[in-house]
Amino acid sequence: MKLYIKYMVSNRCKIAVRDELKKLGLHFIVVDLGVVEIMENISMEKRMLLRQGLLISGLELMDDKKAILIEKIKTIIIEMIHHSEEIIKINFSDYLSEKLEHNYTYLANLFSEVQGTTIEQFIISHKIERIKELMIYGELNITEIAWKMNYSSVAHLSSQFKKVTGLSPSHFKQLKDKRRNPIEDIG
Template sequence: MAVKEELKKLKLHFMVVELGEVEIMENISMDQRQLLKVALLDSGLELMDDKKSMLIEKIKNVIIQMVHHTVEPIKINFSDYLSQQLDHDYTYLSNLFSEVQGTTIEQFIISHKTERIKELIIYGELNITEIAWKMNYSSVAHLSSQFKKVTGLSPSHFKQLKDKRRNPIEEIGKQ
């Protein structure tokens, strides 16, 4: 919304405003570009000028969309999916990401999958087997070992901690 507002103030017409991407109908002058850059910085956003930074953001957005917002599990491996979505060779994407971010795409995915698994455990609507299926793990054991590597806890221990954090109102004050 902040991006749309700034574009309107500069009387720029846009066709698409999505996470990390804007498609403007007209060519913009260097002055307009600078004004937009300053206005976005004031809103805590950044106008990216170079293609590598834009590609890194696209990689992140595809991963976040896939891990956090996809309803059906994606049954294609991440490298093929990223290559397909971004129309680049995975090796190029992987090397660029590692060079710029200081971490691998795989580690970025694992971090996001772990956070998503935490959410799903906390929501309590799915059991660990269902979570493993939803998150496209080959087995509960694979999910559990990866989760433990990242968090230091097994999923069941994490669930117990979540359950212990909160007491039902009727139990507060009882011995």
């Protein structure tokens, strides 16, 4: 049985979910970002206990099919941008359509309706946050970051970065207090 969990964006979230499942004596096959597969069917009582336990960790068990689809979109984007070491060289719209087996126009309209922002804007916000992270680590220069994040040029990255943050990448690097946003607060 699959369960879908909102706000599950990191390894710490996976650990919190595993702990809650163990407390309830539920056996999991997979605990991944946004989705858990358990071996048994879950009773309404255990479902409520799981829901309450997850809420304590800031996570939410989901039942609504549209909400689940929105979370799947977010999870795929977050995994590609924040958790993949691969260079982002894909068309996100094609990738999302293929992965979720839905027409991209449907996904985009649903996402905008529910989230109040576009998938594209959500992707840009996450890419900018990842760029901040890469700049703070200092392992890559801005040209390498632009290439890794699939920007056509450093100028394109810089213009998008400035539009979102109000700062140029070089000005951001000079700041003593480099502000980043938690993944779950982006978009």
